[in-house]
Amino acid sequence: MKIVATDVVLTSPGRNFVTLKITTADGLTGLGDATLNGRELAVASYLTEHVVPLLIGRDARNIEDTWQFLYRSAYWRRGPVTMSAIAAVDMALWDIKAKAADMPLYQLLGGASRTGLTAYGHASGRDTEELFDSIRHHLELGFRAIRVQTAVPGIGTLYGVPTQPAVPGGRADDYEPAQRGPLPAEEDWDTRAYLRHLPTIFEAVRAEFGPELPLLHDGHHRMTPIEAAKLGKSLEPYDLFWLEDCTPAENQEALRLVRRHTTTPLAIGEVFNTVWDYQSLISEQLIDYVRSSVTHAGGITALRKLLDFAAQYQIKSGIHGPTDISPVGMAAALHLDLAIHNFGIQEYMPHSALTSEVFRQSFTFEDGYLHPGEQPGLGVDLDEDAAAKFPYERAYLPYNRLNDGTVHDW
Structure with missing residues (x-):
């Protein structure tokens, strides 16, 4: 061969x-x-x-x-x-x-450890009413867990909250924050406003949707360790499934401080690339979920080893799965999810119709569960003629500035 x-x-x-x-x-x-x-x-x-x-x-x-x-x-x-x-x-x-x-592929990885993979959807809103509509929309789609992102008074444009929802009563499907153009878009950020507002949103969501629905939130690396600890503690009454990327975790010492102050489960690592990024976080049990993607962490071979390491400490998977992971990368994640023992949850945003024309995929999403399908291999075919119709366009992810003009983590 x-x-x-x-x-x-x-x-x-x-x-x-x-x-x-x-x-x-x-x-x-x-x-x-x-x-x-x-x-x-x-x-x-x-x-x-x-x-x-x-x-x-x-x-x-x-x-x-x-x-x-x-x-x-x-x-x-x-x-x-x-x-x-x-x-x-x-x-x-x-x-x-x-x-x-x-x-x-999952058969070569040891076979199925479960019949389906619980997925979480991305709900957001520019106000509480729009957020509630978005949550209802995702529940109607079958999601059994919901990530909640919300606009914050005093912040103009915010990660995870499209300015124009593309679906009735909800957020944009296949939301793409990377914008075409010669320079990245500049957005604003105010940590204190965010820390004040977010607990009120989760209080409202719990009051509307009850205690059973698993809720997640992404802090997107924007807080210092003590700010992250404060947020985790303030969210404890609302029983989050996880708080994601609460602080830049390249400083692994920071998670010790966060862990001392809150019992809110922590998910870390979508920007991590190797097991070395996680070594202390896992061995000291400073996190609860590993967030790396198959695409950015060295593939199936490497991520399987990382998740086996995490399993020794009862840490589970939460593989990164937005739509800037192609259907090929998504399929690889699903095969790995199905085979490992310490699966936690899978992020899932349905790809656009155009993307599905280029990448023909066999994985399915039914009744809140993903499955990679039974087609030999990954189960994704690339239509190269269709791909050629859509040439590359330069695009950049945004960046943040604070009120005084300081560049901040986006």
Whole structure:
């Protein structure tokens, strides 16, 4: 099963995606997601100029050896560009191996540990009425858990809250914060206003929807450790499923402070790329959920090892799954979710109709549960003719400034 050809495909059916396609001498093909939102060309170039020449002639069956070769031979390790490129190769090789075995990938990972995967939807609103409508909309879609993001008085534009909802009574489906243009959009931020307002929103949501509905919230790295601790404590009466990315966790010491002050469960890591980012967080049990994506953390091989490490400490998965993860990356996450024992929950935003024209997927969402499907491999096919109709468009994620003009975490 020698690798004889590779292609790096850039396409933009409403948002940018980078896909690696590997072909073997046997005629099998595998797909890998290499999308890094706002830095897509960096990964595409890394693959084309540095990785693809190393793949031709290698045995596609030797996934572990190829992973270690790509990680160690470059000398310059880690980082989102390198790990997204390695992840794309890893996914594509697992896709090929499972197709060769005529099995859905999860069977090669040990088989199913559950019948379906609980997913959470993204509800938001510019006011309480709109937020309630959005929650109802997602419940009608079948979601059994809801992430709640809300506008805050005094803050003009806020992460996770589209300015114009695209669905009746709810938030935009396939919401894309990365905007086309020569420069990133500037947004504003006021931590004190946010800390005052957010508990009132969760109080209102609990009063309207009751105590049983699992609720989540994303702080998106914007708080200092003591601010994060304060928020976690103030949200305890509303029994969150998790508080996500409450503070930049590159400073792992910060989570010790947060943990001392609140029992609100913590989810961390969507911007993390390797097990080394988590080493203290997991071994000291400072978090409850691992948030890395398959796409940005070195692929199925690496994330499986990370989640096995987390399982020793009763820490569960919460794999990153917005729509800037392509259907290929999403499928890889679902196969891994189905196989591991310590599955927690899966983030899920349905991709747009245009994206689904380019990426034909077999995974399903029914009655609140995701399933990767029974098609051999990952279960996603790339329509290259359709992809060619949507050329890459430069886009940047926004950034924040405080009231005094200081650049702040977005």
